[in-house]
Amino acid sequence: MSRKNKKISSSGLNLSAAQKAFVRKHVVQQRRIRIFQIIILIGFIAFWEISTHIGIVDSFIFSSPSGVIKTMIDMSQGGELFYHIGITLLETLISFAIVNIVGIFVAVILWWNHSISKVLEPYLIVLNSLPKSALAPLFIVWLGNNMKTIIVAAVSVAIFGTIITMYSNFKAVEQDKIKLIYTLGGNKKDVLFKVVLPSNIPSMISLMKVNIGLSLVGVIIGEFLAAKSGLGYLIIYGSQVFKLSWVIMSIVILCIVATGLYKILTYFEKKYSR
Amino acid sequence: MSELLRIDHISHTYHSLEGETPALLDVSFHVNDGEFLGIVGPSGCGKSTLLSLIAGLLTPSSGSIYINGKDIKSSGKNIGYMLQKDHLLDWRNTLRNVTLGMEIQHKLTDNSYAQINDLLNTYGLVTFKNSYPYELSGGMRQRAALIRTLLLEPDILLLDEPFSSLDYQTRLEVADDIWDIIRKEKKTAILITHDISEAISMSDRVIVLSDRPGTVKRIIDINLSISDRTPFVARSAPEFKDYFNLIWKELDHSEQKK
Numbered sequence: 001m002s003r004k005n006k007k008i009s010s011s012g013l014n015l016s017a018a019q020k021a022f023v024r025k026h027v028v029q030q031r032r033i034r035i036f037q038i039i040i041l042i043g044f045i046a047f048w049e050i051s052t053h054i055g056i057v058d059s060f061i062f063s064s065p066s067g068v069i070k071t072m073i074d075m076s077q078g079g080e081l082f083y084h085i086g087i088t089l090l091e092t093l094i095s096f097a098i099v100n101i102v103g104i105f106v107a108v109i110l111w112w113n114h115s116i117s118k119v120l121e122p123y124l125i126v127l128n129s130l131p132k133s134a135l136a137p138l139f140i141v142w143l144g145n146n147m148k149t150i151i152v153a154a155v156s157v158a159i160f161g162t163i164i165t166m167y168s169n170f171k172a173v174e175q176d177k178i179k180l181i182y183t184l185g186g187n188k189k190d191v192l193f194k195v196v197l198p199s200n201i202p203s204m205i206s207l208m209k210v211n212i213g214l215s216l217v218g219v220i221i222g223e224f225l226a227a228k229s230g231l232g233y234l235i236i237y238g239s240q241v242f243k244l245s246w247v248i249m250s251i252v253i254l255c256i257v258a259t260g261l262y263k264i265l266t267y268f269e270k271k272y273s274r
Numbered sequence: 275m276s277e278l279l280r281i282d283h284i285s286h287t288y289h290s291l292e293g294e295t296p297a298l299l300d301v302s303f304h305v306n307d308g309e310f311l312g313i314v315g316p317s318g319c320g321k322s323t324l325l326s327l328i329a330g331l332l333t334p335s336s337g338s339i340y341i342n343g344k345d346i347k348s349s350g351k352n353i354g355y356m357l358q359k360d361h362l363l364d365w366r367n368t369l370r371n372v373t374l375g376m377e378i379q380h381k382l383t384d385n386s387y388a389q390i391n392d393l394l395n396t397y398g399l400v401t402f403k404n405s406y407p408y409e410l411s412g413g414m415r416q417r418a419a420l421i422r423t424l425l426l427e428p429d430i431l432l433l434d435e436p437f438s439s440l441d442y443q444t445r446l447e448v449a450d451d452i453w454d455i456i457r458k459e460k461k462t463a464i465l466i467t468h469d470i471s472e473a474i475s476m477s478d479r480v481i482v483l484s485d486r487p488g489t490v491k492r493i494i495d496i497n498l499s500i501s502d503r504t505p506f507v508a509r510s511a512p513e514f515k516d517y518f519n520l521i522w523k524e525l526d527h528s529e530q531k532k
């Protein structure tokens with residue numbers, strides 16, 4: 001499905017001087033933006049480090065960049081850190097897969113059967129507007145203090161929105177495209193596989209970009225309440241025993257994990273759209 | 275010419291919670307084998323409904339439709355339906371778009387590709403085989419849609435304002451192209467159009483429908499005294515403007531009734 005990209009490039013053979021100047025200006029501007037972004041980051045870290053050293057802020061409460069790095073090195077030596085990251089990643093990916101597969105499957109059923117969708121509509125809306133963190137304590141009681149609870153909690157965060165969004169996307173497919181399939185002698189199954197699903201691949205991918213973030217949020221909430229491992233556990237435990245370096249390190253790693261997962265999906269989105 | 279299609283006292287009414295809409299009322303006519311029939315009528319008079327009934331997408335409220343004397347449902351004849359827009363699927367290239375119908379009807383085999391290539395070649399699309407719809411001109415898209423329909427080897431072709439989305443010049447060219455293709459393949463065709471000139475230039479016979487609910491107002495045989503008829507040449511036939519005035523008056527009448 002990949003297509004040739006018609007990208008504007010500055011390496012063309014016969015570009016006019018004005019076009020070259022335009023492209024060069026664009027490149028310079030991009031570079032300037034990047035430089036400022038890096039300056040802000042370095043400035044912030046340096047300010048934080050220095051203020052803890054000269055005592056403007058209390059390094060016991062605010063930790064410090066060097067403290068965070070030291071914790072990171074200490075914890076990775078025993079492999080402990082990677083264990084916690086791995087657990088959180090695993091839970092996130094399992095929840096993400098369940099949300100997408102079940103969500104799309106249920107949306108297909110609702111699209112297929114108008115009566116079922118009408119009957120379930122009010123329930124879906126109520127469940128979707130409910131703050132899911134309210135359910136987490138219930139899951140702990142029902143399922144116990146384990147990974148099952150965390151995954152169910154994370155799935156509950158994203159699943160209802162996925163069903164509702166996907167179902168309305170399926171319904172929004174142009175009526176005439178559906179008529180086309182029937183004029184070519186097709187049936188409802190052909191409408192689903194030749195038009196409804198393929199035309200919604202871009203919207204599925206953008207929904208997945210939302211869902212990966214929501215799954216991570218759900219997993220962290222779950223780990224706050226019911227876990228003995230994972231980054232969410234490190235954050236809660238660290239704050240309870242006043243090891244703020246643990247907390248901040250976990251948050252920094254969370255940022256990196258979240259960005260990484262999002263980038264992977266953006267890569268697939270580029271690959272599957274023109 | 276023998277009779278291929280017979281529309282026998284067809285009526286159709288749409289029902290919704292807001293009320294019922296009678297779209298067609300007691301419509302009867304026939305189409306001969308190899309004939310090109312034009313249908314004109316005011317907007318909303320049930321023209322698309324008529325084609326959907328013939329294609330079997332809708333069941334008439336009353337009346338029957340026969341092909342070769344048999345009811346359409348049991349005739350086993352293939353009916354090709356070209357919609358107002360080409361509706362090529364954006365995510366398929368030209369080749370995969372024209373084979374969509376064959377794929378759905380499980381008629382696509384390795385041997386089909388020779389025939390498909392032939393058609394693409396004849397109608398100037400072979401070099402665009404791997405292009406996506408957004409890379410094609412309006413005329414090319416319309417031809418691709420026609421090939422998609424023709425590959426199913428229909429006995430009757432239904433064309434619902436197939437040129438209405440094209441600009442005027444392309445429209446004339448594509449009308450010539452498509453008319454030529456249909457004649458070459460010896461197909462029977464029913465063309466719906468808003469454009470009186472288009473109906474006269476392409477058809478052997480024109481049916482004028484009344485305002486909603488659509489009824490047959492008049493059936494006009496088109497006899498043009500020109501040789502080598504193409505839709506474009508037909509427009510310069512001496513009788514052309516007489517037919518135009520005749521049909522225009524019929525339509526005008528029904529507009530005034532409102």
Ligand SMILES: Nc1ncnc2c1ncn2[C@@H]1O[C@H](COP(=O)(O)OP(=O)(O)OP(=O)(O)O)[C@@H](O)[C@H]1O
Nearest residue numbers: 288290295297316317318319320321322323324486
């Ligand atoms: N699915 C439907 N439900 C209810 N009413 C309908 C439906 N489809 C069409 N109609 C009504 O039936 C009438 C005939 O519709 P149809 O589309 O056949 O007209 P048409 O002659 O093709 O119009 P146009 O020239 O605008 O294409 C219209 O008044 C329309 O509003």
Ligand SMILES: [Mg+2]
Nearest residue numbers: 321322323434
């Ligand atoms: Mg219509």
